[in-house]
Amino acid sequence: MMDRRNFLRGAALGAGALMISPRMVFAHVETDRRFVFVIQRGAADGLDTVIPYGDPALAGLRGSLAIDPADMHKLDGMFALHPSLERLAGFYKQKQSLFVQAVASPYRERSHFDGQNVLESGGSSPYQLRDGWLNRLSTLLPKTRDEAIALAPTIPLALRGAAPVNSYAPSNLPEAPDDLLTRVSALYDADPELHTLWNRAMENRGLAEAVGARQDSATVGKTAAMFLGRENGPRIAMIETAGWDTHDAQKQRLTNQLRGLDQLIGALRDGLGDVWSNTTVLVATEFGRTAAVNGTDGTDHGTASAAMLAGGAIDGGRVIADWPGLSSRQLYENRDLAPTLDLDALIAVVAAESLGLDPEKTMRTLFPGRPFNRKLTGLASA
Numbered sequence: 001m002m003d004r005r006n007f008l009r010g011a012a013l014g015a016g017a018l019m020i021s022p023r024m025v026f027a028h029v030e031t032d033r034r035f036v037f038v039i040q041r042g043a044a045d046g047l048d049t050v051i052p053y054g055d056p057a058l059a060g061l062r063g064s065l066a067i068d069p070a071d072m073h074k075l076d077g078m079f080a081l082h083p084s085l086e087r088l089a090g091f092y093k094q095k096q097s098l099f100v101q102a103v104a105s106p107y108r109e110r111s112h113f114d115g116q117n118v119l120e121s122g123g124s125s126p127y128q129l130r131d132g133w134l135n136r137l138s139t140l141l142p143k144t145r146d147e148a149i150a151l152a153p154t155i156p157l158a159l160r161g162a163a164p165v166n167s168y169a170p171s172n173l174p175e176a177p178d179d180l181l182t183r184v185s186a187l188y189d190a191d192p193e194l195h196t197l198w199n200r201a202m203e204n205r206g207l208a209e210a211v212g213a214r215q216d217s218a219t220v221g222k223t224a225a226m227f228l229g230r231e232n233g234p235r236i237a238m239i240e241t242a243g244w245d246t247h248d249a250q251k252q253r254l255t256n257q258l259r260g261l262d263q264l265i266g267a268l269r270d271g272l273g274d275v276w277s278n279t280t281v282l283v284a285t286e287f288g289r290t291a292a293v294n295g296t297d298g299t300d301h302g303t304a305s306a307a308m309l310a311g312g313a314i315d316g317g318r319v320i321a322d323w324p325g326l327s328s329r330q331l332y333e334n335r336d337l338a339p340t341l342d343l344d345a346l347i348a349v350v351a352a353e354s355l356g357l358d359p360e361k362t363m364r365t366l367f368p369g370r371p372f373n374r375k376l377t378g379l380a381s382a
Contacts, residue, residue: 023241024220025159026227026234027134030142033278033313033355033382034228036237036268037134037158038261040285041116042244045299046306047291047337048254049085050099050319054078057326063293065251075099079319084258087266088310095317097310098379100346102324104287104339106370110301112245115286120158122344122367131161133366137351138163138236140365159238217260218267225271228279239264244285248296265310277312280354280380284308284343290335291326303336307346313354313380320376345373356382 052058053069054077072080073089079101081089091097106125107118114126122133139162220239227233241261246253261283269276288305304324309316322340324330332338344367352362363372 023156023239024224024227025134025156025238027138027159027163027236028144028234029138029236030144031235031355034235034237034272034275034280034311035137035351035354036224036228036239036279036281036311038239038241038264038281038283039116039119039156039158040244040261040283041240041242042112042246042285043115043287043289043301044244044257044285044305045246045250045254045289045302046101046103046285046304047288048250049082049258049308050075050101050306051080051082052078052101052323052326053080055323055326061292061326064297065293065299075319078323079321082254082258084255085262087262087269088308091269091310092317096312096314097308098314098316099319100307100309100341101319101321102304102337102339103284103307103341103343103346104304105343107287108303110287112286112301117157119284119286119343120156122370124369129368132156132158133347134158134236134238135161135163136365137355137362140357140362141235141355144232156238156240217264221264221267221269222271225268228268229272229275246289246298247294247300248298250293250298269310279311280313280350281310282307282347282350283310284347288337291331291337292335303332304339305337307343309350309379311354311380313382315378315380341376342371342373344370345376346379348372349376350379353377353380353382 047058047062048065048067051067051072053072059066067083069080071083073083073085073092074080075092079099081092081099088097105115105118107115109115117123117126120132120134121127121129122136123129135158143163224237224239228235228237241264243253243257265281268281272279284307285305288302289299290302292299294300320341324338324340326337328334330338345363348363348366349359351357351366352359359377360372363370
């Protein structure tokens with residue numbers, strides 16, 4: 001039997017990089033356009049991703065997490081990108097990226113499993129739908145003779161459904177889920193010796209993320225580009241990233257996570273070459289995090305977050321936001337960034353515009369029963 005100390009050592013070794021191995025799914029459809037969905041599993045902090053530095057309440061909420069405005073990539077007089085997002089900031093200047101702030105799915109609770117189910121299925125509540133919106137999207141386009149290929153241990157819910165998908169698992173060594181790490185942290189809080197060991201393990205995890213994100217994330221981007229760039233290759237892809245549940249030591253961990261994401265998208269762009277002009281990349285998470293820092297230099301589960309769009313097909317160089325503000329009376333349930341834009345509508349519009357589909361029909365297919373927002377049109381060109 002594995003005792004607590006041996007389990008702790010194992011967790012320290014296995015809790016490393018942004019991505020242990022590629023987790024990608026590809027779908028073959030008849031189009032010249034490429035559509036890539038990148039999911040941030042674990043609830044990414046949108047306030048540290050697309051930073052509302054112009055809001056006077058931000059500094060008081062962020063405390064130890066506060067980022068020097070001089071280090072940010074300023075987008076306009078209100079918003080800036082995290083310092084790690086260098087490539088995305090460059091795309092913004094080229095009008096090939098845009099950012100959406102205070103956006104959320106219909107889900108309003110704080111469970112990763114339920115939140116991801118709503119995000120991937122396209123339902124209004126957890127487990128309402130059994131298939132995924134990305135699979136339903138592929139059914140709106142003519143199919144080639146090839147099936148989708150999944151480079152993942154299992155097919156993500158977003159691509160389960162009527163369109164057939166083959167699975168390939170490049171590794172049988174799964175990474176440690178953030179929920180597990182949080183439970184282990186609580187378990188060792190009362191044990192002085194093990195608490196010290198665990199904190200050291202988490203510090204090592206941050207160092208491993210810094211190295212692993214540089215290596216693995218670029219490899220994932222290059223691998224995705226290799227498939228998507230082929231003349232007869234897939235046109236729709238999903239890339240899974242994990243490690244966004246930053247309950248503690250958020251400043252360094254999120255720096256590493258965002259650097260890895262930035263390098264993934266940068267490697268995808270470099271690998272695609274001229275095909276990048278026909279490509280749309282959508283990055284989204286299941287929900288955001290609390291506006292205020294917690295007692296362990298992290299943030300807890302929240303509500304609204306930020307979404308990112310990149311690619312040569314994007315009408316970029318702007319931030320889309322109906323900004324709710326960060327004063328105590330403006331926060332959702334007195335703790336979270338309030339949602340003012342619908343993530344479902346954002347996904348439907350950008351998918352439809354990127355792939356040359358009717359936006360309203362796409363909305364009905366991907367997110368049945370959800371309202372269509374005409375104000376979100378004009379995000380991409382097919």
